[in-house]
Amino acid sequence: DTEVTQTPKHLVMGMTNKKSLKCEQHMGHRAMYWYKQKAKKPPELMFVYSYEKLSINESVPSRFSPECPNSSLLNLHLHALQPEDSALYLCASSQSRVETQYFGPGTRLLVL
Amino acid sequence: AQSVTQLDSQVPVFEEAPVELRCNYSSSVSVYLFWYVQYPNQGLQLLLKYLSGSTLVKGINGFEAEFNKSQTSFHLRKPSVHISDTAEYFCAVTPSSSASKIIFGSGTRLSIRP
Numbered sequence: 001d002t003e004v005t006q007t008p009k010h011l012v013m014g015m016t017n018k019k020s021l022k023c024e025q026h027m028g029h030r031a032m033y034w035y036k037q038k039a040k041k042p043p044e045l046m047f048v049y050s051y052e053k054l055s056i057n058e059s060v061p062s063r064f065s066p067e068c069p070n071s072s073l074l075n076l077h078l079h080a081l082q083p084e085d086s087a088l089y090l091c092a093s094s095q096s097r098v099e100t101q102y103f104g105p106g107t108r109l110l111v112l
Numbered sequence: 113a114q115s116v117t118q119l120d121s122q123v124p125v126f127e128e129a130p131v132e133l134r135c136n137y138s139s140s141v142s143v144y145l146f147w148y149v150q151y152p153n154q155g156l157q158l159l160l161k162y163l164s165g166s167t168l169v170k171g172i173n174g175f176e177a178e179f180n181k182s183q184t185s186f187h188l189r190k191p192s193v194h195i196s197d198t199a200e201y202f203c204a205v206t207p208s209s210s211a212s213k214i215i216f217g218s219g220t221r222l223s224i225r226p
């Protein structure tokens with residue numbers, strides 16, 4: 001199994017909703033990442049988890065809350081988002097922080 | 113700090129023609145270099161990577177890239193493109209000491225004309 005899976009594929013939410021994005025990998029990777037990608041732009045790093053501990057937070061607003069319950073799973077909890085948070089949210093994983101990152105298909109989020 | 117410049121935002125090419133997508137980088141430390149492809153409405157897929165060793169790197173789908181340290185370039189090439197190669201291509205760099213923070217270029221949209 002060499003893939004990163006993300007659910008849901010699409011998500012529409014209102015500004016008062018609470019929702020979560022889920023990412024899973026079964027490659028034994030110990031580093032996992034969240035990226036945000038706006039249309040026609042490259043991905044921007046949000047968070048890095050290494051060995052289930054948050055190691056990088058790229059000054060992301062607190063309305064985004066990451067969680068790494070175990071080495072295979074990474075969640076992104078969303079609360080009180082703004083319309084400008086609409087984007088493709090990509091998850092990635094790597095063997096370690098110095099290894100190649102492999103990306104999931106993304107969750108396309110629309111905030112109304 | 114590292115930076116990546118993809119010189120062409122769009123490259124239109126006829127089917128079966130060769131293509132080169134240009135990438136230049138800047139870094140004061142040793143780096144790893146990557147090309148990722150993003151097909152419409154999909155995530156990123158690793159095409160190829162340069163970590164060390166031979167400067168000519170072969171990847172998936174018939175793509176290859178050459179690392180040129182003196183020119184600080186990592187151009188992507190394919191001798192004959194197909195309609196299915198239509199996608200966004202991102203060049204990326206990380207410091208070899210820590211690949212956590214990938215620096216992506218702005219992307220090149222490759223459009224293949226029949």
